Amino acid sequence: MQNLSKQEEKIQSPAANLTFRLLFLYIIMLGGYLGRLLEFDLTSGEGRTLELSKSLAYNYLGGRGVGIKLLYDRLPPRLDPLSPENELVFMTGPLAGSGFPGSARISVCSKSPLTGTIFPSSMGGSFGAFLKASGFDGLVVRGRSNKPVILVVEDGEARVEDATDLWGKSTSETEEELRSRYP
Incomplete structure (x- = not known):
């Protein structure tokens, strides 16, 4: 049996091999x-x-x-x-x-x-x-847009919604409001 370094053992481990094979499948076979x-x-x-x-x-x-x-x-x-x-x-x-x-x-x-x-x-x-x-x-x-809007993309469709109520809010306030509207 060969003497392998810990790094080489990790590379040849079944988990690393499986990860590589899944990555290969995702990129090459499915296209990504x-x-x-x-x-x-x-x-x-x-x-x-x-x-x-x-x-x-x-x-x-x-x-x-x-x-x-x-x-x-x-x-x-x-x-x-x-x-x-x-x-x-x-x-x-x-x-x-x-x-x-x-x-x-x-x-x-x-x-x-x-x-x-x-x-x-x-x-x-x-x-x-x-x-x-x-x-x-x-x-x-x-x-x-002539006014503030939110671009909503869901279920393969897109639409804009009015966002004038968010104008002037802080970043954290806006994020909190958007997370509550679009869970």
Whole structure:
């Protein structure tokens, strides 16, 4: 029998092997993507479902890659970043909602008013898992509402609700109110 270090034993353990196999199955066999994006225009208050093609998902792997490519293809080069035509893309990766380490990240991409270029950002938390659970890999928001609104995405549908009562509240007060409205 070979002498294995503790680290090597961990790598060859049945639990690590099972985790790797499940990860492989999720990414390769199932793809990790649902194939659906939600595009929502705040100006009109209307949303529609877009297809996320397999070639886009696999050639630009991850939320950052897909989000940047979507904006690159959809936005005119000289678009004013502060115009309603600019888009904000919230994009999950193939592991979002899977429970694997690092899978709680979501990429947020847009044309930056600071640089005038497409720029990705990243955030943690449960938003990516909830977006995936609602039936979408990503959310593309464009337009501008004439009043404060909440974009509600549930059961594969999207709608806006009035949020003027939240205007002026602190972050913690707003979070508490939203959690009570949408348990």
